[in-house]
Amino acid sequence: MTTTQGTEQGTEYDVVVAGAGPVGLFLAGELRLGGALRVLVVERLPEVDETIKAGWINHPSAVALNRRGLLPELAAVREAVQERLRAFQDLKDGDENNNGDRDGGGGTNQRPRIAGHFAGIMLDPELFDASGPEWADADPAAGHGLLMPQAELERALGRWAERLGVEVRRGVELTGFTEEADGVAVQLDGRTVRAGWLVGCDGGRSTVRRLAGFAFPGTAPEITGYQALVELSGAERLKAGWNTTDVGTYVHGPFPGRILTVEFDSPPADRYAPVTAEELEASLRRVSGVPEVRVTGVRTATRFTDNARQATEYRRGRVLLAGDAAHVHSPFGGQGLNLGLGDALNLGWKLAAVVGGRAPESLLDTYTAERHPIGAWVLDWTRAQIALMRPDRHARALRRVVEDLAGSGAGTTYLVNRISGVWQRYDLPGSHPLTGASAPDLPLSDGTRLGEHLHTGRPLLLDLTGSPAPDTLTAPYADRLTVLTTTCLTRPTLRALLVRPDGFVAWAADTDGEEKEDEDGLAAALERWVGRSGAGARALTRG
Known part of the structure; x- marks a missing residue:
């Protein structure tokens, strides 16, 4: 790590996020919704990266965006x-x-x-x-x-983050940082800003991960893959969709000019060198067995491998990782972007609660505990596909x-x-089947759905019996908890839900439960997930 030199005056931040891809921008927005007042995102690239990357968001990601x-x-x-x-x-x-x-x-x-x-x-x-x-x-x-398309999602998240008051600096590279007892001194192109926390969302070659010394074990790459949008001629004999041949795998479509090839001879000598039309054409001819196909122009292209690694922990002191900085793998199954968005959704409100003094730093330990198993599953899911290909x-x-x-x-x-x-789902305290699962998007009697009440990023206590929870339980959290009393026809036996800001159920009770036991469970869940009440908690100002 580099040493601190000349901290800028008046530029202290609650959190600095390295990387303005979809994960970094989504995290920054979640931090602001959670009450972090000063959030800075820095990005080495001056503009949104148009390189063809992820093109699909899965159900949890779509739910999170809708909420x-x-x-x-x-x-x-x-x-x-x-x-x-x-x-x-x-x-x-x-x-x-x-x-x-x-x-x-x-x-x-x-x-x-x-x-x-x-x-x-x-x-x-x-x-x-x-x-x-x-x-x-x-x-x-x-x-x-x-x-x-990932670039379009990145633009939309950038506009959202800007509306929420996030500061984004493009064309600025993080070159080093020094962790101190009460924060992190972050060097940005030779200048230094001070922040309470630093989060690396800076990709598979993460500078933050490397400088902080996170262990990053895994399996070495075996393949060379290409994904590109190109202009083709002589492509009449290329089959659409996914095709397995004696040499490897190729994909044609689902858009005009989109191709993907996978060869199993070895990883690329230089994964990050510019990809040429000749290189793409040669790979496509080898794998497809169509010698007359030609790549006459390249709009965007990238190489990939099946390098699969995961940080053993997602937090070291005041430095955290999310997205590809925390885990890398092959793109098969379209899991990478979605895994990173899930990281951001899980971490944002927790870090904001710690920044605001509403929760102890130990809340951040649940970030690794909840997200690491899902990341490990994704790595094995992609490894299994490589084995079959x-x-x-x-x-x-x-x-x-x-x-x-x-x-x-x-x-x-x-x-x-x-x-x-x-x-x-997450392994959370409580025995109800919904606890730890993404909240069901219940249709409510007023014509709304549960997800519509999560736009603000506040935890939600949903009472479906018409009998609100005792004020002695909810009053201490009035400044940060939305309480909604209504009914729902689709779940007649469900009494109430406490939904975390990330949309996961922290506590649930049915109508046939023991009232005292349910109240005790709700009190514990409120204290664990909604945070400290009373003195010491910073106001949730979002202006």
């Missing part, structure tokens, strides 16, 4: 994506693989229009059963997931077994549920 009121703003982007899909479908009319990456959309009681894929094994939407408990009272606006005979034999399983209703439903992320 912050952001999905309507993204409706036009979604429609533009649909138009591009239709254009490619018209071009490849009749190809049965063409529906492989189509938008899920629709309500939770309808089959998604696509089921997705696992290691390029296409899943038949007609085999998917959405009647399981995972989809009960799920947010209908989120559907199965949404196609959303290898061109050797053993892997191909195993692939045929998995194809048979994926061709069944039970197999498709299992895989779709895992891909969608609808299964994700």
Whole structure:
């Protein structure tokens, strides 16, 4: 770490976030909603990165965006994506693989229009059963997931963060920092700002992670992959969708000019060197076996590998990690962006509560405890797909077994549920089945849904019996807790829910429960998750 030199006057921050990608911007917005007054985001790149990256947000991510009121703003982007899909479908009319990456959309009681894929094994939407408990009272606006180019999501989150009062500096690089007893001195292109906390959202090659000394174990890369938007000629014999060959895997679509190739000979010698048209063309010809295909222009291109690593902890003192800074893996299954957004949603309100003096620093220990297991699952989920995509005979034999399983209703439903992320929950104190799960998006008697009451990022106590919780329990939290008394027809036995700012259920009770036991459980949950009451807590000013 570098040493502190000449702190700037008047530029102290509660939190500095390194990285203005979707994860950093979402985290910054969550910090502001939670009451952190001074949040600075610094980004090395001067503009939004247009390189083709993630293009799909899963169910939990779509739910989180909707609970912050952001999905309507993204409706036009979604429609533009649909138009591009239709254009490619018209071009490849009749190809049965063409529906492989189509938008899920629709309500939770309808089959998604696509089921997705696992290691390029296409899943038949007609085999998917959405009647399981995972989809009960799920947010209908989120559907199965949404196609959303990462650059467009980044722009939308940037506008949201700006509206909330986040300061974003682009073209500024974090070059070092020094952790002190009461904060962090952060060097930005040779100048120094002081902050209470530093969060690295600065990608797989995170400077913050490296300088802070986080352990980052995992598995080494085996593959070279390319993803690009290009201009093609001689592509008539390229099959649409995911295709496995004797050499590797290639993808054509779901948009005109989008290609992806995977070869298993070795990782790239220089992953970050500029990707040329000749390089893309050679890989596409090798993998597809179509020698006449030509790449005549490159709009955007990137290399990727299956390097899979995860920080052993997400916090060291006053330095934390989120997104790719905390975990890297291959892109298969579209989990990376979604994993990072989940990190930001989990961390933002907790760090804001600590900054505001409403919670002890020990609350931050729950960030690693809750998010690390989901990150570990994602790494193994992507490793399993790499194993099935290898061109050797053993892997191909195993692939045929998995194809048979994926061709069944039970197999498709299992895989779709895992891909969608609808299964994700946290191990929280309490015995009610809803505790630790994402809150059901209950339709309420006033015509609203539960998710609409989470736009402000405040915890919500939802009473469904018409008998509000005792004032002695809720009064100490009046400045930071929304209490809503209403009814719901779809869950007649559900009495009440305490929903954390991230939308997860911290406590729940049914109508047949013991009143004293339920009150004790609610009191403990309020103290644990809503924070300290009375003196010492900083006001939640958002101006």
